[in-house]
Amino acid sequence: MSTMAAPENTPVWVNTDRCKACDICVDSCPAGVLSMKQEPTSVLGAMISIVAPESCIGCNECELVCPDFAIYVAEKKEFKFAKLTDASKARQEAIINNGWRLPEDYKEAN
Ligand code: SF4
Ligand code: SF4
Numbered sequence: 001m002s003t004m005a006a007p008e009n010t011p012v013w014v015n016t017d018r019c020k021a022c023d024i025c026v027d028s029c030p031a032g033v034l035s036m037k038q039e040p041t042s043v044l045g046a047m048i049s050i051v052a053p054e055s056c057i058g059c060n061e062c063e064l065v066c067p068d069f070a071i072y073v074a075e076k077k078e079f080k081f082a083k084l085t086d087a088s089k090a091r092q093e094a095i096i097n098n099g100w101r102l103p104e105d106y107k108e109a110n
Contacts, residue, residue, distance in 0.1 A: 006072070011056035011079050014048050018070035021046040025062035025071050026100040031055045031084055032091030034062060034071075035102040051102050055088040057081050 007013055012033060021044040026034045033056045039047035048071070056073075058081035063073045074081075082088070090109040095102050 006074060006078070009079070010074060011053050011058060011081060012050055012062065012071065012073050014050065014071050016047060016070075018068045019048050020044065020068055020070075021048065022067065023100040024065050024067065026095060028061040028065045030059060030061070030092060031057050031082070031088040032093075032095055032102075033088075035095050036100045049102075052088070052091060055082050055085070055091070057084050057088075 021036060021039075021042060023036060025048065026036055031052070033050060033052050035049050035051045036046045037049040039045065058073060058076055058079065060073050062071045087109045091102070091106065094106055
């Protein structure tokens with residue numbers, strides 16, 4: 001099975017050709033990094049979006065739970081990941097409570 005080449009200086013990235021917008025990775029992320037977004041060209045009308053890459057803690061949950069091998073996380077030796085913060089947790093809660101989508105008017109907690 002082929003995987004995408006790792007883009008430089010990127011904590012997490014997606015092969016959108018494989019993503020079927022199932023929400024599972026969004027649900028699994030502890031740090032509010034992932035969200036679904038509206039995508040009219042996609043069969044399901046939605047697509048995964050990486051909304052807060054700077055909050056990624058490199059836990060690998062998204063990569064582990066994706067049934068379609070569509071999302072990838074950088075190696076720990078190649079990327080300096082963030083620590084889990086209250087602001088990240090609050091963003092994740094807002095995403096889950098809004099049907100796996102970051103609310104358009106979301107304001108970051110401090
Ligand atoms: S590696 Fe962890 S923190 Fe980063 S996007 Fe995936 S689930 Fe979220
Ligand atoms: S788990 Fe995989 S297929 Fe499902 S939304 Fe995430 S990247 Fe897409």
